[in-house]
Amino acid sequence: QMQLVESGGGLVQAGGSLRLSCAASGRTLSYYAMGWFRQAPGKEREFVAAINWNPYTVYADSVKGRFTISGDNVKNTVYLQMNSLQPEDTGFYYCAADRVYRGYPSRRAGDYDYWGQGTQVTVSS
Numbered sequence: 001q002m003q004l005v006e007s008g009g010g011l012v013q014a015g016g017s018l019r020l021s022c023a024a025s026g027r028t029l030s031y032y033a034m035g036w037f038r039q040a041p042g043k044e045r046e047f048v049a050a051i052n053w054n055p056y057t058v059y060a061d062s063v064k065g066r067f068t069i070s071g072d073n074v075k076n077t078v079y080l081q082m083n084s085l086q087p088e089d090t091g092f093y094y095c096a097a098d099r100v101y102r103g104y105p106s107r108r109a110g111d112y113d114y115w116g117q118g119t120q121v122t123v124s125s
Contacts, residue, residue, distance in 0.1 A: 002027040002114040004095050009119030012085055016123070020080040022095030022116060029071060033098040033105040034078040035112055036069060038091040038121070048093070049080060050105035058105055063089075085123045094118040 008020040022034065035050035049059045049069040057069055068081040078095060096112035098105065106112070 002032070002097050004097060004114055004116035006093065006095050006116045006119040009093060009121045011122045011124065014086055014123055014125050016085050017081070017083045018085065018121060020082065020093055020095075020119060020121075022078045022080075024076045024078070024097065027097075028073075029076045029078065029097075030073045031099075033100075033102065034069075034071060035096045035098065035105060035107075035109075036078075036080045036093060037096060037109055038089075038093045039118075040088075040091040043091075045094070045109055047107040047109070050098075050107065051078065052101070052105045056104050058107060060107075082121070085121075087123045087125045089121060090123050091121060092118045093121050 003025045030053045033052040036048040039045040051057045051069045066084045071078045097114040098112045
């Protein structure tokens with residue numbers, strides 16, 4: 001089993017930055033693809049970014065150029081640096097781990113096996 005714990009969420013003004021962290025325990029992070037997803041009130045969970053151990057990274061078009069995903073294998077932690085935040089980035093952010101090597105990290109929530117509890121990000125206008 002892998003446990004994932006997110007942190008770093010909060011309230012920020014539009015144009016500001018936050019860095020989310022996802023600390024993993026129980027398994028070595030480097031053997032998994034790691035993804036970030038978010039869910040706004042009344043909306044479905046959507047893909048944000050993902051990274052695998054190659055490392056390949058993929059991003060949703062809505063965050064490309066503003067968000068950066070990275071991993072630290074020593075700390076067993078994956079990060080999501082979020083810059084130029086906008087109100088539409090508001091939501092609950094989850095990290096997730098995919099046990100299957102797929103070449104490129106998946107954008108599909110259903111491919112991920114382990115999920116954290118999430119952290120709230122609120123961007124005010």
